[in-house]
Structure formats: structure tokens, C-alpha cells
Amino acid sequence: MSKKEIHLDRSANMKSGESFIQGVKDCLPTVMGYLSIGFAAGVVEKTAGLSLAEIALMSILLYAGSAQFIAAGMMTAGNPSTAIIFTVFFVNLRHLLMSAALAPYFRHLPVWKNVLIGSQLTDETFGVAVTRLSGKSKGSYQWMFGLNLTAYLNWLLANVAGGIFGKWITQPEKFGLDFALPAMFIGLFMLQLTERSKFGVDLAVTISSIVLAAAGSVFVSESAGVLIAIIFAASMGVWIEKWK
């Protein structure tokens, strides 16, 4: 896509980018990835001995991919509830930073709408949202709700489907489905990068985040690794900008 087309695309977003339907449409590219991950989560939950009702309830209330995998795994291993809750808290603590990054776009909304936006925050919807919101001063609630609701229903559907049909798909890796999640992160990353014009700083943030996440995961824990990486890499970005 040339620069001119991007410009045209962006100005079109300004007009039609506010509606609920547009939010639904903007979520569609992530549907495929969500489906395979949610399906896998449903299979794992079923194998961990959860009933279909429990699988549905888990995806409705917890609504967090990695946490659901971990909770199911820890249940299978016979961990007490307190240990599972504590681990889930750390795994999901990264939402704190994403929620903070979205906050400036929604300060015009009442509290209950911010609560609703936050409660449906995920890695993927965050990636789509910041891409669309960057450069704007205000985010549309209807658009955000369309995006979030589509992702939410798709996730519930995928989990339940995994619980029902999972026994027939024994090796999802054979079809490359285990790469759906990393591929989605690559896509969201690239959308971020190409929307911006400070490649040098972004590259430094990227490299430090990759190194710190890997090192933190190995030497501390995987959930702490992500937090350490995000906090230090973002700080480094600010620091480099200051020196330039």
C-alpha cells in the first residue's frame, strides 16, 4: 500500500470509523486467530475435567486466553485455588499497562462505560484499538463496543466448540494452528510500527523488550518477564527520545 492510499484510508476512517458496525468489521481480521486459540483453550479445559457449563462460564467471566490455559493446567496438576488465583493475577497484570495506554482516549466517557471497555480488554482488541486510535484525541464508545463484543462472543463460541469437538482434533500443531497466536502478535506489532514515524526509537524498544522478556521469563518467571520487559522497554523509549 502506498503512502497516498494510507492517507485516503485514514480519512475514510475518520468518517465511518465511529460506528458499532465498523467496530465489528475491524474485529473480523482477528476472528480467525481467536477461533483457533479459543478452540485450543476449550480442548485443554475439557481435558482438565471441566464440564461444558464450566468452560462457558470460564470464558464469560475470566475471558483471558493465557490465564485460562494456565488455570486448566494448574487444576490438572492439583494446585489449590489460592495458588491458581495468585498466578492468574500475575499473568494478567499486563492489562494494567494496556488499560492505562487506552485511558487517554476515553476520558470523555462516564465511569460505567470505562468499566465496560476495560472488562473486555484483551491483547488482540488492545492491538486493534491502539492502531485505530493513534493520532486521534477521542475514541468512540460505539466502535469500541462493536470491537469488544465481537471478540467476546467469538471467544465464547470458540471455547465451547473446543469443549465439544476437541476430541476429534488430536494434533492441532499438525495444521500449524499453534502459530496463530504468534502470527497475530506479529500482525498487531507491524500495524503499530507502520502507523508511526519514529523507527529508530521503536526498534530500540522492540529489541530491549524481546531480550528482557526472554531473560525475565527464564530467570524470574514468565508472567514477571512480560511485566519487566514492558516497563523497562517503554522507559527506555522515553529516555532515548529525550536524548535525541
Next chain:
Amino acid sequence: MEVRPSFLWMLLGASLVTLIPRVLPLIVLSRIRLPDWGLRWLNHIPIAVMSALLSQELLVSNGSFSPNLFGLLSTIPTFAVAYFTRSLLATVLTGIAAMMFMRYASAFA
């Protein structure tokens, strides 16, 4: 189709500790104005988040450093398609296809 009470309590606890970090900054930070450096810091969060998550997916397994060779190779076409199409769907499909191809090819090697 039953829900065990012990499961329900675990789930309610896990959901609550997930909900609070998701919601709290959106409520609090939309009431107060952040200083300029705070906003600039938040501006780097998306790139940092995606890089960190990707790093864990590809380089770490069960808490130890073990680069996923097929995964790393699959990132090449996936990044290329992401760069040229800027389409999430095309990117995800390319990644899945690349991974499937590699598993398939390695079965014959």
C-alpha cells in the same frame, strides 16, 4: 452440565483479580491528567507489549530458554506479509500455512 462449587469459587477469584487491573487505570487515568512524560511512556506500551509476548512465544518454553526453530523461521514470511499487506487476517493465515508447511516438510526430511 454441572458447575462444581469449588471450581466456581476459584473462577470468581481469578476473574476478580483479572478484572481489577483491566478496569482500574481506565477509571482513574481518565479522571486525572497525566504529565507529558507519562503520556509518552504509555505511547511506547503497545510496541513493548507485542514484542514481549512474541518473544515469550518464540524463545521461551516451560521457563527455560529454548528458541522454537520452526516458529522463528515462520516469522520471516509472516513479517513480510504483515509489512506488505498490513492485513491481520492475511498475516495470521500466512503464519499458520508456514508452520504447517514446515511440519509437513520436516516429516519427510
